[in-house]
Amino acid sequence: MMFDMNSIIRKIAEEIRPSEQERRRLMDIYEHVKSTLETCLSLSLNRDVEVTLQGSLAKDTFLRGQSDIDVFLLFQPRSDTDYRWFKEVLVPVVISCFKDYRYTLNYASHPYVTLYVDDVEVNIVPAFRIESPSKIISAVDRTPFHTKYVRSHLSIEQRDEVRVLKYFLKQWGLYGAEASTRGFSGYLAELLVIAYGTFLTLLKNCTSWRAYETCIDIENQYKSKRECLEKFRNDVLVVVDPVDPGRNAASALSVKSFALFKLLAGLFIERPSPMFFRINEIEIHSNVPTEEVVRMHVEEYGSCLYGLEFDIVKPIPDVVWGQLNRLRKAVTNTLRSQGIGEVVRADSWIDRALTKAITVVEIIYCNKRYTLHRGPYAYDVHNALRFLIKNKSIGMGPWINDDGRLYTFRMIDTNIVKIIMDTILRCSPTSLRLTKVLDLGNRETLQTVDPGFKEWLRSFLEGDPIKKIMKLLEDSYLDP
Amino acid sequence: MMFDMNSIIRKIAEEIRPSEQERRRLMDIYEHVKSTLETCLSLSLNRDVEVTLQGSLAKDTFLRGQSDIDVFLLFQPRSDTDYRWFKEVLVPVVISCFKDYRYTLNYASHPYVTLYVDDVEVNIVPAFRIESPSKIISAVDRTPFHTKYVRSHLSIEQRDEVRVLKYFLKQWGLYGAEASTRGFSGYLAELLVIAYGTFLTLLKNCTSWRAYETCIDIENQYKSKRECLEKFRNDVLVVVDPVDPGRNAASALSVKSFALFKLLAGLFIERPSPMFFRINEIEIHSNVPTEEVVRMHVEEYGSCLYGLEFDIVKPIPDVVWGQLNRLRKAVTNTLRSQGIGEVVRADSWIDRALTKAITVVEIIYCNKRYTLHRGPYAYDVHNALRFLIKNKSIGMGPWINDDGRLYTFRMIDTNIVKIIMDTILRCSPTSLRLTKVLDLGNRETLQTVDPGFKEWLRSFLEGDPIKKIMKLLEDSYLDP
Numbered sequence: 001m002m003f004d005m006n007s008i009i010r011k012i013a014e015e016i017r018p019s020e021q022e023r024r025r026l027m028d029i030y031e032h033v034k035s036t037l038e039t040c041l042s043l044s045l046n047r048d049v050e051v052t053l054q055g056s057l058a059k060d061t062f063l064r065g066q067s068d069i070d071v072f073l074l075f076q077p078r079s080d081t082d083y084r085w086f087k088e089v090l091v092p093v094v095i096s097c098f099k100d101y102r103y104t105l106n107y108a109s110h111p112y113v114t115l116y117v118d119d120v121e122v123n124i125v126p127a128f129r130i131e132s133p134s135k136i137i138s139a140v141d142r143t144p145f146h147t148k149y150v151r152s153h154l155s156i157e158q159r160d161e162v163r164v165l166k167y168f169l170k171q172w173g174l175y176g177a178e179a180s181t182r183g184f185s186g187y188l189a190e191l192l193v194i195a196y197g198t199f200l201t202l203l204k205n206c207t208s209w210r211a212y213e214t215c216i217d218i219e220n221q222y223k224s225k226r227e228c229l230e231k232f233r234n235d236v237l238v239v240v241d242p243v244d245p246g247r248n249a250a251s252a253l254s255v256k257s258f259a260l261f262k263l264l265a266g267l268f269i270e271r272p273s274p275m276f277f278r279i280n281e282i283e284i285h286s287n288v289p290t291e292e293v294v295r296m297h298v299e300e301y302g303s304c305l306y307g308l309e310f311d312i313v314k315p316i317p318d319v320v321w322g323q324l325n326r327l328r329k330a331v332t333n334t335l336r337s338q339g340i341g342e343v344v345r346a347d348s349w350i351d352r353a354l355t356k357a358i359t360v361v362e363i364i365y366c367n368k369r370y371t372l373h374r375g376p377y378a379y380d381v382h383n384a385l386r387f388l389i390k391n392k393s394i395g396m397g398p399w400i401n402d403d404g405r406l407y408t409f410r411m412i413d414t415n416i417v418k419i420i421m422d423t424i425l426r427c428s429p430t431s432l433r434l435t436k437v438l439d440l441g442n443r444e445t446l447q448t449v450d451p452g453f454k455e456w457l458r459s460f461l462e463g464d465p466i467k468k469i470m471k472l473l474e475d476s477y478l479d480p
Numbered sequence: 481m482m483f484d485m486n487s488i489i490r491k492i493a494e495e496i497r498p499s500e501q502e503r504r505r506l507m508d509i510y511e512h513v514k515s516t517l518e519t520c521l522s523l524s525l526n527r528d529v530e531v532t533l534q535g536s537l538a539k540d541t542f543l544r545g546q547s548d549i550d551v552f553l554l555f556q557p558r559s560d561t562d563y564r565w566f567k568e569v570l571v572p573v574v575i576s577c578f579k580d581y582r583y584t585l586n587y588a589s590h591p592y593v594t595l596y597v598d599d600v601e602v603n604i605v606p607a608f609r610i611e612s613p614s615k616i617i618s619a620v621d622r623t624p625f626h627t628k629y630v631r632s633h634l635s636i637e638q639r640d641e642v643r644v645l646k647y648f649l650k651q652w653g654l655y656g657a658e659a660s661t662r663g664f665s666g667y668l669a670e671l672l673v674i675a676y677g678t679f680l681t682l683l684k685n686c687t688s689w690r691a692y693e694t695c696i697d698i699e700n701q702y703k704s705k706r707e708c709l710e711k712f713r714n715d716v717l718v719v720v721d722p723v724d725p726g727r728n729a730a731s732a733l734s735v736k737s738f739a740l741f742k743l744l745a746g747l748f749i750e751r752p753s754p755m756f757f758r759i760n761e762i763e764i765h766s767n768v769p770t771e772e773v774v775r776m777h778v779e780e781y782g783s784c785l786y787g788l789e790f791d792i793v794k795p796i797p798d799v800v801w802g803q804l805n806r807l808r809k810a811v812t813n814t815l816r817s818q819g820i821g822e823v824v825r826a827d828s829w830i831d832r833a834l835t836k837a838i839t840v841v842e843i844i845y846c847n848k849r850y851t852l853h854r855g856p857y858a859y860d861v862h863n864a865l866r867f868l869i870k871n872k873s874i875g876m877g878p879w880i881n882d883d884g885r886l887y888t889f890r891m892i893d894t895n896i897v898k899i900i901m902d903t904i905l906r907c908s909p910t911s912l913r914l915t916k917v918l919d920l921g922n923r924e925t926l927q928t929v930d931p932g933f934k935e936w937l938r939s940f941l942e943g944d945p946i947k948k949i950m951k952l953l954e955d956s957y958l959d960p
Contacts, residue, residue, distance in 0.1 A: 255884035259858030266861030378739035381746030
């Protein structure tokens with residue numbers, strides 16, 4: 001059965017478009033918060049402040065049942081209005097204004113209050129009102145400019161296109177610019193729809209994006225593609241921020257997310273299916289328990305599976321994820337460079353409460369005791385002699401191969417756990433503390449772990465999301 | 481203890497220089513053969529023929545106790561004087577001239593008779609007397625020109641230098657241009673001494689030879705190095721034949737032999753020792769039997785060791801070796817491309833009688849059932865989808881790595897013996913017939929093999945000649 005792309009997209013758009021009632025309710029909450037703040041702050045503070053609505057509610061690009069409300073308090077820049085004043089004076093006042101409501105404090109990149117009003121999250125964020133984005137004092141000061149730009153450039157129909165794109169990204173774990181995802185932010189999704197007009201046109205066009213060679217510059221702020229790429233040479237994709245040409249709205253995107261998005265887009269174009277928007281219904285080995293998947297990896301692939309368990313000391317998500325990603329790379333690089341295992345794979349999990357993290361390291365064929373080292377050409381005498389001296393009697397070889405190179409089969413340091421622990425020690429992460437190294441290949445150990453982690457482990461081992469893509473391909477023939 | 485290079489070389493030169501008595505005796509044999517031939521041929525044949533001395537005796541570059549005598553019968557080119565006439569008329573006549581002597585017939589690239597006179601091999605080779613090497617009819621017609629060139633360009637002192645070089649090459653298995661060695665021919669050794677003056681100067685200068693980028697053109701027959709290299713672009717080293725500029729005297733040299741020679745030269749310069757000329761005295765694990773070495777490889781490196789046993793159907797050494805080398809490459813390439821084993825090593829042995837050949841294939845960590853395949857970048861949508869379709873459910877994965885590429889862990893075809901046999905079948909060698917595939921890791925099988933092969937196997941597994949080089953390095957410190 002062949003599906004029509006447009007009808008799939010229109011159907012999804014209907015499903016995820018918020019109802020008039022929902023929008024009304026959220027706006028009512030906002031109006032209530034706004035008037036409370038205006039009254040309360042004018043009584044408590046001697047500051048000029050503007051209460052504004054930002055975020056996807058302001059832009060009408062939020063998904064049904066999934067909106068929070070972003071309220072920005074805009075202050076005039078003044079020497080006595082600083083982070084410290086936000087934190088020590090403003091935030092307590094805001095809390096006191098809403099003493100009947102549940103709230104949380106957030107001091108991540110910026111101090112702000114999250115209020116729960118009628119089960120809706122309301123973020124109350126202080127920022128500065130500046131003339132132009134080139135004069136930002138804090139990162140959030142850019143937000144009102146983003147809101148304004150998107151509102152004035154997205155038609156009503158295109159807000160649906162943004163919603164479809166966001167929903168698509170969420171399905172495949174690609175939504176969000178934070179370090180845990182390194183995917184597409186909401187603002188980036190909006191810019192892409194502005195650039196391409198519709199979700200479908202975006203999908204059709206993105207297949208010609210080339211990694212590190214594509215610059216999307218909606219407002220033509222750069223003279224040439226080349227100039228643009230030179231400015232952002234380390235970013236896999238460049239989408240110039242229309243309100244701040246020095247910023248790449250896609251800078252957080254990883255090559256992995258970039259690749260997955262392109263792959264999905266290409267596949268959807270070739271083989272459209274509503275299942276792209278219902279991936280929870282794609283079942284892959286759903287009845288195989290994690291224990292079985294682990295056993296398969298240990299027995300079939302000769303895998304060692306280690307779980308590096310950390311206590312999270314400073315629960316700032318981007319910092320924790322940044323450190324976990326660095327650790328993961330350091331550990332896999334060290335193991336690879338020592339020739340341990342055929343393949344080393346790793347990924348990290350964090351619990352919901354942000355108290356514990358586990359990095360899983362899978363080392364395939366970990367029971368090898370020797371590894372091949374390719375040396376210099378034997379005719380490169382200086383280096384060849386150094387190689388021979390260095391490789392005196394530590395395994396088989398060296399020998400000269402048909403290619404004229406020296407090779408040796410070198411003994412591996414098989415104390416893998418120690419190598420991992422030393423690597424972590426060297427990285428000395430400030431927000432993580434290693435508590436133990438779990439042998440996940442051990443059935444009893446596996447029974448003690450967090451159920452959420454156990455489920456995540458299964459998905460890691462099974463190679464999500466590619467397994468779901470494979471399922472979509474099943475029984476199909478794509479003309480190569 | 482530090483040795484002086486010159487004194488080592490002078491000492492060796494003394495040892496290997498033939499005595500006056502030996503030279504006299506060989507010349508006497510030659511004179512006897514020559515006069516017998518002159519008389520006998522003039523009686524039996526109606527052809528103008530010149531009996532000449534060629535080879536290392538003629539050039540006085542032979543080693544003590546190691547000379548055979550090359551006698552060339554030079555005929556005028558004539559339509560009725562062809563290979564067939566050589567074979568059917570001349571050779572029987574030559575044999576009849578020496579009916580009291582033991583002889584063998586050789587029909588390799590050229591029909592000739594080898595006579596055993598007083599335990600000395602005398603090769604009687606028919607060839608054509610031509611005006612210039614550009615007009616050769618048979619490959620051996622060039623020989624008289626080589627002899628003349630070398631005789632007129634080597635001083636008496638330099639003949640010693642050639643001998644030392646030849647002896648050095650023999651020690652390390654680098655002497656001979658035939659397919660079994662792919663090393664340095666005697667003529668090449670002579671040219672190198674002519675080019676560099678002495679053995680030591682050659683060693684000192686060869687360290688600056690660069691693979692595929694060195695052209696030694698003694699007579700400056702090419703306008704530029706570039707022109708020379710373009711002409712011989714597939715040869716690792718070019719030594720233009722002074723008597724035939726279209727020919728590279730080093731064309732048979734393999735990159736492996738080239739590499740080993742440079743390595744040895746560099747090492748001798750850095751650490752001169754008489755042991756370079758006495759490598760049979762360098763003992764490496766001499767008391768470990770082959771069985772033990774095999775056991776070590778099987779148990780420590782997880783090796784499978786196969787011996788592909790061939791009957792030699794047509795015993796022409798260069799053809800057999802050429803086919804063995806091709807087979808060996810085909811087998812290792814096939815196994816590697818299928819991801820079988822961590823490392824595949826192979827080499828071949830032929831018995832002295834030229835009746836049987838065994839190619840040994842060592843597959844390290846051969847018990848692996850899966851192998852890593854690196855696919856295209858996931859953002860290269862067309863190829864990524866093809867890769868996904870191709871790799872449906874045949875092992876672990878595919879997954880997207882941090883580098884944005886697709887990887888899969890693919891099941892290996894573990895019927896190694898069948899893969900090897902299919903590959904040999906595809907090559908269909910004309911001079912070899914596969915008789916069986918031996919499992920050399922099996923102790924009982926190992927006990928049934930030829931003792932010469934068993935000794936050779938030990939040396940193959942232990943990585944000669946690098947093991948001997950390592951021994952020379954032992955207890956030494958070479959400033960890197």
